[in-house]
Amino acid sequence: MTINNEANPPARHSNRREFLAAGAVAIGASSLASAASPAAETAKAAATAKSGMGSALSDRIYKSAKWSMIGEPGSVEEKFALMKRLGYDGMELESPIGLDPVEVRAATQATGMPVHGVVNMRHWEIRLSDPDPKVQAQAVEILEQCLQESAAFGGNSVLLVPGRVTGEKETHDQVWQRSIAGIRKTLPLASKLGVRILIENVWNGFCETPEQLRDYLDEIDSPWVGSYFDIGNVQKFSPSADWIKVLGKRIVKVDVKDWGVEAGFCKIGDGDVDWPAVREALREIGFTGWSTAEVSGGDAARLQDISQRMDKSLLASGSRSTHRPSGAS
Structure with a gap:
């Protein structure tokens, strides 16, 4: 994840492996159930779309924002409560982030605001596609930590940028092969925790057509890997709706931004x-699940404006359904 597609600055690496590993077994069963429900919801949405019923996107797309967008001070619970008042259904955190999973879960319990996933905040700096095998191994370790943190927070996904095309030592083909090799090493943990690895399309010189991204995901060929489709990032290359139609059910979650x-x-x-074309394409593929704003944040007024713009642009609605998700799926 990147705001305006700039590389994320280095984050403080907080190794809480012992805590997270201790909680993994207890969390695994509930997380697996959580991860299964998006697929069930997608199938249901596809069936209702065929019959012409249940077509309101506001009834089956949930709104969230990136944790770093919140410019207001306060505790985790206070920030969750603020975002709920502003019309959001849940949150996406970052990893490594240094938040206490116990505090996050308590905030979710108190506010009804689930954490649906985390963003790998070190995937630009320490890449799976790096030419140095030692860096590749470190990137795998970080991805595994992100999987553990997502499960600990109650989430079911990790947003990942798989690499970056930088030159002759990090070509498109090398990013493809190295990142797939690294991702496959983490799949046993992903399946154990019930947390999906979702590939975000960004301006990294990689998979700049929907067919390329489709084929990349299909080569990995795992139910634990899918697309975290960024609506605004692809507009530079071709219409966003065209990407949605090609990627289809590979899209598990969407990032919401605009570009011109x-x-x-x-x-x-x-x-x-x-x-309007994006909304129609999402209906055609039967999409249901989380949409997350990925834009410059700020104070409560700015965050409310973002919420309202998501309603108008993505959901074609001035107000939301009263239904809210009960969990992180």
């Missing part, structure tokens, strides 16, 4: 993304 030839990255609804 003249505006660059801008407020949701102010760029070149064809939102």
Whole structure:
């Protein structure tokens, strides 16, 4: 994940492996059940779409935001409560982040705001595609830590940028092969915890057509790996709706932002993304699940504006359904 696709700054590496490993067994069963429900919801949505019923996206797409977007001070619970008041259904955290999983779970219990997943905050700096095998191994360790933290927080996904095309030592083919090899090493843990690894499309020189991303995911060929589709990031290359139709059921979650030839990255609804076409494409593939704003955050007024823009652009609604998700799936 990156705001405006700039590399994330190095984050303080907090190794809480002992705590997370101790909680993994207790969390595993509930997380596996949580991870199964998006697929069931997707199948149900596809069936209702065929019959022409249940077509309101606001009834089956949940809204969240990235933790770093919250510019207001306060405890985890206070921030969760604020976001709920502003119209969000849940949160996406970052990893490694240094938050106490016990405090996060308590905040979810108190507010009804689930954590649906985490963003790997070190995937730009320490890449699976790095030419140095030692760095590749470190990237695998970090991804495994992210999987553990997501499960500990109650989430069911880790957003991952698989690498970056940088030159002759990190070509498109090398990013493809090295990242797949690294991801496959983490799949036993992902399946044990019930946490999916979701590949975000970004401006990293990799898979810049929907067919390439489709084939990349299909080569991995695992139910624990899918697409975290960023609606705004692809607009530079081709219409977002076209990507959605090609990727289809491989899309598990979506990032929400806008981009335009003249505006660059801008407020949701102010760029070149064809939102009606995006909504129709999401209906066609029967998408249901989490959408997460990935834009510059700020104070409560800014966060409320983002929430309202998501309603208008993505959900085509001025108000949300009263139904809220009961868990992180």
